[in-house]
Amino acid sequence: xxxxxxxxxxxxxxxxxxxMEVASNFDLVIIAGDHLDISGYVDxxxxxxxxxxxxxxxxxxxxxxxxxxNHDLDAENSDGEKFxxxxxxxxxxxxxxxxxxxxxxxxxxxxxxxxxxxxxRDAVDAQLRKDSERRTGLWIWVYHSPPDASxxxxxxxxxxxxxxxxxxxxxxSPEIVLTGHIHDSPFIPQGSWADKLGSTWVFNAGRQPGPxxxxxxxxxxEQSASWFSMAGAEMVRLDQTLTRPIPQLEDWPGWSx
Numbered sequence: 001x002x003x004x005x006x007x008x009x010x011x012x013x014x015x016x017x018x019x020m021e022v023a024s025n026f027d028l029v030i031i032a033g034d035h036l037d038i039s040g041y042v043d044x045x046x047x048x049x050x051x052x053x054x055x056x057x058x059x060x061x062x063x064x065x066x067x068x069x070n071h072d073l074d075a076e077n078s079d080g081e082k083f084x085x086x087x088x089x090x091x092x093x094x095x096x097x098x099x100x101x102x103x104x105x106x107x108x109x110x111x112x113x114x115x116x117x118x119x120x121r122d123a124v125d126a127q128l129r130k131d132s133e134r135r136t137g138l139w140i141w142v143y144h145s146p147p148d149a150s151x152x153x154x155x156x157x158x159x160x161x162x163x164x165x166x167x168x169x170x171x172x173s174p175e176i177v178l179t180g181h182i183h184d185s186p187f188i189p190q191g192s193w194a195d196k197l198g199s200t201w202v203f204n205a206g207r208q209p210g211p212x213x214x215x216x217x218x219x220x221x222e223q224s225a226s227w228f229s230m231a232g233a234e235m236v237r238l239d240q241t242l243t244r245p246i247p248q249l250e251d252w253p254g255w256s257x
Contacts, residue, residue, distance in 0.1 A: 001105040005216040007032035007180025014211040024061040033069025033144030048086040069144040081117035106137040139174040146179040151192035152204040183207035193227045196242040
């Protein structure tokens with residue numbers, strides 16, 4: 001299965017256009033949160049309506065998973081915690097989103113919401129506990145924030161990851177966690193787009209300007225993950241130990257652009 005993984009598009013319509021243009025080349029497109037931009041000049045409800053149209057257009061070409069990020073919160077639940085209400089409408093278009101699970105080609109995906117308080121966090125804990133009993137094949141989490149104390153959560157000013165996610169990874173040992181949130185991690189010396197916590201791979205593609213977003217191409221059959229950005233391209237083998245520095249993609253035998 002070939003998956004395209006992006007995150008933090010922040011209402012960059014040119015980047016959404018790019019995802020839409022390449023979507024048919026993949027079995028699955030995963031957009032790991034922060035679809036909207038709370039600092040943007042366009043009203044949030046308008047952004048949500050436009051982004052939902054992009055989700056549907058991408059879904060017309062391939063399967064899609066989207067989770068919420070901190071920029072996507074537009075409502076409060078009964079506990080007074082913020083959540084992304086608009087993103088739930090994606091289910092009407094056969095798109096997996098917050099709270100969902102998806103089985104596909106030997107992989108089991110758990111899609112987690114951005115949590116704003118203890119009640120939603122407890123709901124995510126229950127979701128992961130439930131899915132741990134259902135998991136088959138590769139277990140892959142889609143979760144906007146990277147784990148704390150990981151190169152994937154390094155901002156250049158310290159780690160800004162999710163400590164609860166770190167504990168959940170230790171408890172449940174998923175094979176892969178797909179994240180975003182910290183834009184600069186792949187581009188700074190202390191950071192990285194890839195990390196391995198025990199037996200769990202963690203990926204954060206980061207964010208860059210321009211029409212092409214940073215992205216990870218995950219190939220479960222080839223057991224590889226490749227990262228592409230204006231800074232270059234790198235690759236890790238999922239069946240091997242993580243090495244640093246991560247090799248440039250051009251260094252792998254048989255690879256050609």
